Amino acid sequence: MLVVRPSQFADLPSIERLLHATDARVTTLPKERDKLSEKITTSEDAFASGLDQDGPAAFLFVLEDSDQQQLLGTSGLDTEAGGGYPFFNYRLDEVVHASHNLNVSAKVPILFLSHELTGKTLLRSFSIEPSLKKTDAFELLSRARLLFIACLPERFQRQVIVEVQGIFDEKGDCPFWDGVGRHFFGIDFNTADYYCSVKSKTFMSELIPQHPVYVPLLPERARNTIGQNQQAANRACSLFYREGFEKTPFIDPFDGGPVLSGEVRDLHTVKQVRFKKARPSDVVGGLKYLICNRSLKDFRCTIGTLVDGIGETIRLPLDVAEALGVSEGDPIAYAPL
């Protein structure tokens, strides 16, 4: 059975293997072992410290096949984008250049550097075994985070955002980076991306151009990729749109990919979530649900079938109860798949 659970230090080699196997760029998950283990430790602390902890916390989940003990994906969730440091975006805005005398009026698109999204809840670090991309596992791994938020709304901001990967060409070059960031960082995208994951964020503040960027001055290739997501991210995007996320005027300052945003209380998963007590049972059937226990440290989330009804309790398939580690009377949460 596929289960989402908090990452542990022992997952390190498996996560490394996974990152090498997937083609997606996971900026927030470094391939470098030291840094990766740091991320896992940070996450372990976040899961261990519970609700009392103040300040930023970064949760890292893994998707595991509990029968085969095989790690198949990762997804992350930060209580505060930037983790106490500035979170950088460009905001796509417009300035109107008009002259009454000359009867000229033009809206000129312009990119302003922005820290506005600093401190919002951030979904990040999504990676999945390529063979699972088109299965329910994709949704499980991504939405488990939303169910987690639904269970602990007080720990998260009202606004949740996600950065979607921008456009790269066949050669792996990023037109937006080449038109903007490259001039100032003097390095190619992959190197910058690598530094981003392993170095402190200070270099971002030091190198990112502070003046607004007039979009018409950018090469056409770069202009065309502003706010556009990589085709490989279509599935992720449509999932977020279904959840109630929307495109924002913000884009990733490196690859120009879109930033999606949603209000926690309006998200599909959050609106549909039910909290009940489990009654493990072998009489089951019904519709597919995303189901999780109510533990923080031992959080588990999986997909199972339920027949929702009235009352305080709900029957839970035995294998699901086992995967979630719940027994009779334990609280669970669930939302339709």
Added chain:
Amino acid sequence: MYIRPVTPADIEYLYLMAKNSGIGVTTLPDNRQKMQAKLDKAVASFKRDLEEKDRLYLFAMIDSDSDEIAGICALEASIGHDDIWYNYHVGKTVHMSKDIGVHKITRTLYLSNDLTGSSEICTLFLMPNFRKNQNGQLLSKSRYLFLAEHPQLFGRDIIAEMRGYSDEEGRSPFWESLGRHFFQMEFSDADYLTGLGDKAFIAELMPKFPIYVPMLSADAQEAFGRVHPDTEPALAMLQAEGFDFNGYIDIFDGGPTVSAKIKEIRAVRDSKLYSVKIDDQAPLPDLTRKDGLTLVSNRGFDNFRVCLVATNAINESTLHLSAAQAATLQVADGDSVRAVTLRPETTHV
């Protein structure tokens, strides 16, 4: 050939000249009404009817044989007073990260009004049939003697805007890469409008935020700060007098601005006063030669005159002039005149 202030009667010639100057000489509008306004301003300036900072000193070069106007040149007392003076300042932004070993200098264009209050040498135009016999040199440099004679009427610094690079079809790469995005008009139209003194539209349409140079097209990056090929001799002439690029460029065509401290311009600094001696034997200038020529002016204001004489007409503190030369300069025996060699003595431009 001699230089004198313009007069109201010069309007027809000036208009003809404007039609001949073509694109790029923004201070010569091809528009009769505006030209008339410019001439009126100059006439009022020489009458001292305008405040000093508002004055425009427009001079005409006259062919003594035909009394025809061969060219014009001007001095603006102080720029940016009754309008807004715009340039891009070519600055730098440095990005550095010790952490990842990056140190990157990015040239950055800042819209500025920094040159407001400087004096300006401008509006130089010489009719094509008179482009010979040192006429260009005389026309351009005559202004230095006016500056030397009346420094109190000008600022400390003087600038000259050089026409920027454009190709054979009059296409300006700098404009194509920058201004066009904001103005939605041809360079020649924008240029025409500025020439008319219609600068409000610049403020309305220009990008206000700094521009990172690497974001301009490659040919625009190469073009800015470069002068039009036709303007290269003029630039060399200014540089030989002590003008230097001051880090400001034209916002339309990217042409460089050069500047100098007025008192440090070679022809101002080295000019000296001489006493006139009318002398029928005075040596006459050989205008076919580059050397041996000296600029000489009277010390007047509204009757200011400049012409070329032979350098060897100077004998210590005395300048020997023929009766005709003295008449041209409107000076008499014993009057004081100002003179300086036409070219710097060490370099030949």
